[in-house]
Amino acid sequence: MPVKPTATTAEAEDEEERQYVVGGQTLQELDEKYPNRPKNHSKTLLFSELYLNLFNPLNENKKQPSGPPRSKVGPHGPSKHSPQEQRRAIIERFISRWRKEVGNDFYPALRLILPASDRDRGNYGLKESNIGKLLVKLMKIDKNSEDGYNILHWKLPGQSAASRMAGDFAGRCFEVLSKRPMRIDPGDMTIADVNELLDKLAVALGEAEQLPIFETFYQRMNPEELMWLVRIILKQMKVGATERTFLDLWHPEGETLFSVSSSLRRVCWELHDPAFSLNKESQDVTIMQCFQPQLAQFQVSTSFQKMVERLNRSSPVEDDTEFWIEEKLDGERMQLHMIEDDSIRGGKRFCFWSRKAKDYTYLYGEGLYDENCALTRHLKSAFADGVRNIILDGEMITWDPTMDKIMPFGTLKTAALAEGRNPDAEGPRPVFRVFDILYLNDRPLARYTLRDRHNALEQAVPGAHRRLEVHPYTKATSADEIEPLLRRVVADSSEGLVLKNPRSMYRLNSRNDDWVKVKPEYMDEFGESVDVVVIGGFYGSGHRGGNLSSFLCGLRATENDIEAGANPEKHYSFCKVGGGFRAEDYAALRHETDGKWQKWDSKKPPTEYIELGGQAQGQQCEKPDMWIRPSQSVVISVKAASAGYSDQFAKQITLRFPRFRSLKLDKSWDAALNWQEFLDLKKGAEEQLKEAAMTIEKKRRAVKRVKKDVAIAGQDDVPPEFKGLATKIFAGLEMCILTEGVGPVKKTKTQLETLVKTNGGKVSQRANADNGQILIADKKVVKVASLIKAGEVDIIRPKWILDCLAQSDTDFLLPYEPSHLFHATDGVKAMAEDNIDEFGDSYARELDMEELKTLLKDMPKKEIANSQHAFDKELFLRQLSEHGHDSGATKGQIFRGLNVYLEEEHGFPEIASLRLRNWITFGGGHLVADINDETITQVVILAQDEVEEARLATSARSTISTRSPLPRVVTKQWVEDCWKNVTRVDEERYAPL
Structure with a gap:
């Protein structure tokens, strides 16, 4: 292992100054902004230490199967740790070493470990092709040589060892660099040195400025270091540990602070002390500070009914099953911050950030009178009077006023730039569709329900038509209401729907069942499937590297085309399919087509067999890496949502959201659909759609009538004492309700879950006490007995939930008492005993009359004065302090x-x-x-x-x-x-x- 060079304090300070000044702020500016920021006592570690002691061990660790350790704990401790435990240990060791050998400023290392989360350094503007060209020039190799070809065509299979790295650009670079390294041993560059050069690379303009920087890296790093450097530049680390894992291991509240700030620098500098805790204000969204937004959960079921059940289960209220349906927009997630500022003309200052915290203020505008901006100049009347500051969450989309429709996402930046140059033009323009509000007039709103937030949004934002609009939603109570809306948005070429729970709080940087996106890829529009012929293939990347992973599929020419002189084997490009394949499907397809593929040559395209589109062999059509004669190919069955317009295929129509279903080996190539047969199928499907929509609407109305009758019959299962409760007493807590409550008042499992959710808590159906979850049970059912047998676990009685809510001060979360414990470890038992006196009277809560009678009845009949126990002043003061009753400022x-x-x-x-x-x-x-x-x-x-x-x-x-x-x-x-x-x-x- 290379020895880290030592440094004097002065040298370390010089390095620190070089390290941060390049980032855009002077040392004096940083000291003023962060007066308590940590300062390292020594130079940063060598860059090679990152890959030797962190990246490589984590990479090896992720190759192991996940799950609990297979070996039991012996007398000398566990004989084997799970991969998860090993991963955490690797990271903790590196952090501990940094603190000891370098200091408490971990920011220089963390921005290289999590380059995709580093918002302080600008984009490099480099993709694989650019880096490949730079490396070919540095190594002075012919681009047409084997190595030159391999690095420039990294997705294609190469020769010899390089072929193993197909699809992995950094791995392909390593193979080529290893043949001509400038050094074999790890280099002498420190982490600070690398940061300094990467700062320069981020502002370098063109190859002339980029090449000298890469040359320095090439001369001072060995091939393995260069491989990891390329991954850092491409922001494609994939070391087997998530951003959340690194942040949590640096500080328990690291992920919380990053969620509200999107700043690794703040996480490292404000949370350098593991014992430090954030105050409540630091955990809230702040104006003019980019946060990590809540995301919609992926569709986990093909049943709309099951999706609605999951949605309601995430925040159950027995008499409120309403959910909201929004159209999923094809745009860029954006947050808008506005604050009053007298120093700017118009008195309002704006900031725009994307989901990845990229600052787009330069594009959409900083003020109401910005010239050459695409949006803010049109927002003079967008906010209600009295709105001083606000944070809005929404989607930036492209709207075409002439076609009166939303345009594809790829047109957004072009439209924004055109709007900035000519705001009066009638062409496509950016429109901000707002669906949530997080901050209003100095008050964070994330802890309020979506229903309350939307009420505030509607009052605060009248909007500016076709510039800033509140995104509409549909209220629903039945799963039958989803499909008609989904079919309608698909017909309008939309992406799908988002289902939202109006009773939910906004959860930063989280994907959960409160928001669920529904995409139309599971809908059958053309019967069971569409049978098409594979006519082209595209090489994949990552784990699919070196193999054809997606396929261009075609439809046969019609009889009329053949009569007009077309080759009977001719196929029109129709759709590109890459989803739904299993490993065995790829293997079968490769087996059936082995030796029949040919490389696509744009100069001599096989037009006799394949037609790519009206733009012939131009750059806008889907052009495959390889092609195959239709008569030598196979038929596959494809499932799709609908058919829609696309200029990337021969007839300007393609399948939307196609997915592979099966390989049709029993069908020959000329038994698949031709173009006319597809058109007939499409027409029949559209007629069936109309009939289906009418049937669903009738069913929906019938369901509504039945539900109304049930409500009138008084079959509402919510107990009276549950109604009206709406506190935040359980905010931040996650509970798993394992059984019903049997005493002192009987409550069902559903009723207990309702109480937790309506009072700010989260309910999980899967028990996991390791992450701080509270387990609730009153019976020793099989699941509870299994948890007790598995190891040390604390299980709390439902009585604790009821006691917390029964207090007059509903903001006070009760400590556990012996009567609250169903099963507990010795430490929790001892803590619970400390929360009552010798007679069982609670220090923290008010007893009801029945409890008081029982306590007095069981109390010894002797005078307290005769007790042999002397008064313990220290114990008394400690108990007062522990229960929030300090004896004043003395x-x-x-x-x-x-x-x-x-x-x-x-x-x-x-x-x-x-x-x-x-x-x-x-x-x-x-x-x-x-x-x-x-x-x-x-x-x-x-x-x-x-x-x-x-x-x-x-x-x-x-x-x-x-x-x-x-x-x-x-x-x-x-x-x-x-x-x-x-x-x-x-x-x-x-x-x-």
């Missing part, structure tokens, strides 16, 4: 519960040291004699000048760097200010430099 309580170690300079004045020690002990703190004591919560530096203070702090941090939680290191001023202000002040501002 100096005797300032440092209670803290274990403090004093790191004292030799020669520090004895009288000053004695004074600080007395203050700490009088304030309830405990002085620890050894810095190696694991219970230390604070390390106080006692020094007479800043130089000695910094030296002692560095030494102390090095000693405690591997602990979790990490003790705070503060100056003596912290103790003095706590004593002076009669309160414990925030430690962060007292960190030694």
Whole structure:
């Protein structure tokens, strides 16, 4: 393993300055914006350490089958860890080493580990083809040579070893670079060096500026380092660990902060101390700060009824089964932020960010009077009077006013640029369709229900017609209402629908059952299938690299075409199919067509057999990598949603959302559909659609009448005490209700789930206590017994839920008591015992009359005064503190519960040291004699000048760097200010430099 070079403090600071100034801000600007940002005490690790100790181990780990460890725990601990545990251990080791050898600023490394999440560096503007050309020039190889061809045609199978890397561009680069490396051993570039050059690459213009940067990398890195560098530039890491895993292991609230800020820099700098916790405000969406939006869950069932059941189960309210249906727009997810700003003309400042946090303000406009902007100049009346600031979530789409329809997503940027140049033109223009609101007049709204948020949206945004509009939705209560709308949007060439739960809160950076997207790919428009002939193939990438992974399919020429002189074997390109194939389907197709494929030559296209489109062999049509004569090919069955217009195929009509169903080996090529037969099939399907729509509408009306009768009959199952409850007491908690509640009041499982959801909590149907989930049960059913047998687990009685809601202060979440525990570990049992007195009376909640009678009845009949137990002052004060009843702001309580170690300079004045020690002990703190004591919560530096203070702090941090939680290191001023202000002040501002 390469030895990391050491550095003096001055050298480390020079490196840090170089590292960040290139990113666009000076060191002074960063210090002003982040006064408490961590500063590394040493140089960053070598770049090679990233791939040797993080990327490569994670890559090896992901090859293992997932799941729990197969071996049991023995007397010396587990004999084998699961791949998930190993993955976390790899990352934790690297982070721990960084803290120890470099410091607490992890940002330089994290932006290379998660390049796709790094919003501070601009796009490189480089794709595989650009990088391939640069590397061919650097290595001075002929582009037509075997290696040159392999790197420029990386999707195609190569020769010898390179063929194994087909479809993996970085892997293909490694194979070619390995033959002509500038160095064999890992290079001397540090992570800071790489960041510096990547900052330059992000602003480099054209090949002339990019080539010298790549040359530096080529000279100072070995082939494996260069392979990982290419993956970083392409933002295609795929190391087997998610963004969430890295952020959570850096800090428990790392993912939370990233969700509201989209900033790795903030996550690293504000959460450098694992013991630090975000306040409530830091966890909310903030104006002019890009957040990670909520996403729609993928369609998990072909049954609309099951989808609706999942939707209602995610937030159940017995008497409210309404859900909303929205059209899924073919645009770009966008968030709009607006704030009042007198420094800008018009008094309103705007910002636009995409789902990937790309800033589009330059395109859509910063102010109401921006010239050459595509949108904001048209929003002068879009907001209601009194709206000072707002955050809107929606979709930026392209609208064509002449055709009065939404255009495909690919036209958006072109339309925006054209609108900026000529705002009065009648051509396609960007329109912002808003479907949610997250912030209004200084108030975050994410914790409100979608129904409440939409009410606020409708009042705050009257809109600007065909510029900014509130996206419409349809209210529904039955699954039968989905299909007619889905068919209608498909007919309008839309992407599909999104089903939403109006009772749900907005959950940042999450895909869940509150929003479910429904795509039409499972609808049968043409009977069972459409039989087409495979006429072309396209090479895939990734795990499909080196093989044909999607196929161009065609329809035979008609009898009229043949009579007019067309070859009977001629086929018109019709659709491209890449979904629905299993491994065995690919194998069978390869077997049937082996040796029959030919390379597509654009200069000599096989027009006798295949017609690609009206633009002949132009760039706009679907042009395959390989082709096959129809008579030598196979017929496949394809399932589709509908047929629609497309200029990428021969007859300007194609199947929308086609999926492979089966290989039709019993059919010859001339038994598949011809063009005229398809047109007849399409016409028949459209007639069937009309009949189906009428039948569904009749059924829907009948269902509505039945449901109304049921409601009148009074069969509402919701108990009266459930109605009207709507608090946020369980916000942030996830519970799994395993059984009904049997006492003291009987409640069904559904009723308990309703209570949790209507009071802010989340309900899961799968038990998983490892992620903080609370398990609820009152019976030892098979599932509960299995959980108890599996290991240490805490199972809480439903009584705890009812007791929490029964309190007069419904914002107060009760601590557990013995009566709340169905099954618990020793630690939870002990904690629960501490929450009641010796007679069973709760310190935290009000007892009802029946409980009070029972308690008094069971109380011993002796006088308390005769008790042999002496009054324990410390126990009494601790119990008061633990239950939120501190004895006021007194100096005797300032440092209670803290274990403090004093790191004292030799020669520090004895009288000053004695004074600080007395203050700490009088304030309830405990002085620890050894810095190696694991219970230390604070390390106080006692020094007479800043130089000695910094030296002692560095030494102390090095000693405690591997602990979790990490003790705070503060100056003596912290103790003095706590004593002076009669309160414990925030430690962060007292960190030694």
